[in-house]
Amino acid sequence: MSKPTPLSGFPELLPAARTVEREVVAALSRTFELHGYANIETRAVEPLDRMAKGGEIDKELYVLRRLQADDSADDTGLGLHFDLTVPFARYVLENAGQLEFPFRRYQIQPAWRGERPQEGRYRQFTQADIDVVGKDELPFHHDVEVMRVMVQALGGLPLPRLSFQVNNRKLIQGFYQGLGIPDVTAAIRQIDKLDKLAPEAVAELLVENAGATREQAERCLELATIRVSDHTLVQRVQALGVDDELLSRGLVELSAVLEGCADAVRASGGRVSVEANLRIARGLDYYTGTVVEIFMVGYERLKAVGGGGRYDALASDGRTTYPGVGISFGLSRTLVPLISEGVLAGSRAVPSAVLVALADDESRPVSERVADRLRSRGISCEVAPTPQKYGRQIRYAERRGIPFVWFPATETGASDQVKDIRSGDQVDADTATWTPPEGDLRPTIVTSTDDPEENTQ
């Protein structure tokens, strides 16, 4: 067969780069589990009607069909899921009787969208989602919890600085109500366009589509310009002079989220910031309280790399409603560009910390025994495939990034030796006691600079 070419929109990683993704997944999973989030994995497909939005099936969906014996095709009524929320909502409904609520879960899986590929937007992409779901009710403190967990999880990764921009739907809705805007939902949709349109154009739309007066539209824009990360939030909003009960509740919730994340933000050592940004609305209609979007500083061109919020009806089977709060983080969206720019790399292409050299074909069992003894102590290693000159075996290790080469003793009474091929140091060593430095044991993530601040400039 001819040499294949990469498929646009379906990024794949070389082994060293894959190390980066694996370490990130492991670190996120660790944090999620420390907070009691259980991992689940849902199937790749959902019935098309479950994925319809407002009765319409997205044109970007991949639909599955089966080939028939007569070469015609048979539609299965199934499509590949485009996010992890739809499958999760379905999983909750399907298994509600066997789940305990509040149910905390995380899911790290691919999703598919047939959209035009561009940087940070792929046709297959991996996301990491956490959600807490309640049965009939879900106390507000879970909003704070989910945000804290995600701040802590992402704050532990060697990524450029991340900015969590938080808002609250009750706050916006209450403000618009208090102002007397006729169509509050339409107003939220217009404000959501502020990242694409100029403020004047959005003001125009507020008048046209939400029935706002010029004056009301101005006040909406004033609210939308507020960005603060401290306790001045309440004063800033109250200074706009709108009084509404829902607004007050939203303000209390948003303040609690900022305050609740303060510890985790501090612990991230500057890697993560959390601020109220009152123009964040998130278009999707199902958000009802907290909303958040995550941006990567210096990579604003990727748009939001994560987002989520509170929805009072994640799922409902007609009798029972399941409210939830969750955040989704785009692993492919962040990692693929960072890896291709060389900001992140894997320290080596193989798990092996040691290459066991091979004196000649007859001594393969000797070298294998050395390797097995090291493995029994948790040290990954491989035996040289052919008994080339030692210089060539060392170059074999070098090309793979394997830091150590082990030379089994070839004479009785002599000791085995191990060489650090970076320094050239070679010392006597015993398989029962020798251990590589902790940092060499497994492949690690190498950042283009040790200063995370600099990564983002």
Next chain:
Amino acid sequence: MSKPTPLSGFPELLPAARTVEREVVAALSRTFELHGYANIETRAVEPLDRMAKGGEIDKELYVLRRLQADDSADDTGLGLHFDLTVPFARYVLENAGQLEFPFRRYQIQPAWRGERPQEGRYRQFTQADIDVVGKDELPFHHDVEVMRVMVQALGGLPLPRLSFQVNNRKLIQGFYQGLGIPDVTAAIRQIDKLDKLAPEAVAELLVENAGATREQAERCLELATIRVSDHTLVQRVQALGVDDELLSRGLVELSAVLEGCADAVRASGGRVSVEANLRIARGLDYYTGTVVEIFMVGYERLKAVGGGGRYDALASDGRTTYPGVGISFGLSRTLVPLISEGVLAGSRAVPSAVLVALADDESRPVSERVADRLRSRGISCEVAPTPQKYGRQIRYAERRGIPFVWFPATETGASDQVKDIRSGDQVDADTATWTPPEGDLRPTIVTSTDDPEENTQ
């Protein structure tokens, strides 16, 4: 939306059962990496022509199309991969310039086949594959290596007994050649039917389709009945009186595989056996040396739960050929039936080892601080969602399988306490020093009996 029903052939696991799968994946990955196998992940889709076998596209393939604006559909020319070998071969060709050979990789991912679902056969199923691939050549010792690694990996799992049944294509082919059978390839295909047809029927087919005489057909069947796991293999085959150079090479290779696995078989403590079974042929034409099929004792109705072998041309771009040897293990095929029978279960549905009790809503920050201190020491925990009576909080933990409930001190000078809810023991405890027993730290796999022998009866 209405309550969804499960999709036939797309098994999904509840959180506790998912623990089983995750622990198995982690254990396999650990062993593979100790032996220098790098993890890769390939995209879910392949061009249809890459998945064609002998020019024909399998009818069980799921083909992807995109919905168009006018509701007609647009074929993408892509399908979901039905195994991990086709994507791996393509990945090797596509990235050959950036890979180092021999290239060891493992891959644990889902694959899809639109076949009729039945026990052990699903439309979406996860496989764990290891392969070693060379450029132009790949020494035979990698056959032994791959088998040993898989024996070691599977021997470490709490599964019913696994039987590796090994053969060698050179041995069979050489034997048939030496016998003087006209169409050796056709003969191999007929012998492969021995698991479905009676020996007499297969003898008939050998005469009809491979041009064998009655006498030759009898000898083929005699070879196919040989099953040994020790050094008597060579004598048993030689006793059939066929002399052929390829046969001899095949015998040497097969003996080396048995011998090379002996250590790993012993170390598995009876969980894994490896034997030569000279009727194993594996239908696929691309195998050229070692072939293996894995069966789970007591679960023969599932057919082979794994298999693989040596192929001299895993991939080729016309100029360079990449020989390989690999084994695939069916994770879904084994785990889903074992879980649904209750042979394997997860010890709990949540990662949390500790539930931190909540005295009242005002003391949530106190309970949160306790939880954070435990987490900083690697102990997963969650805080009770509501300040119910302590008895109800304990039942909350019980329902989730959380073994410990932590009671923060409610008076100054008093000590925190922790209760093992299984024994009822409650003791003073300090977040800086208290540690749960190792076995309670993470959810674990619980087998229906502690004796792996009994699982298989």
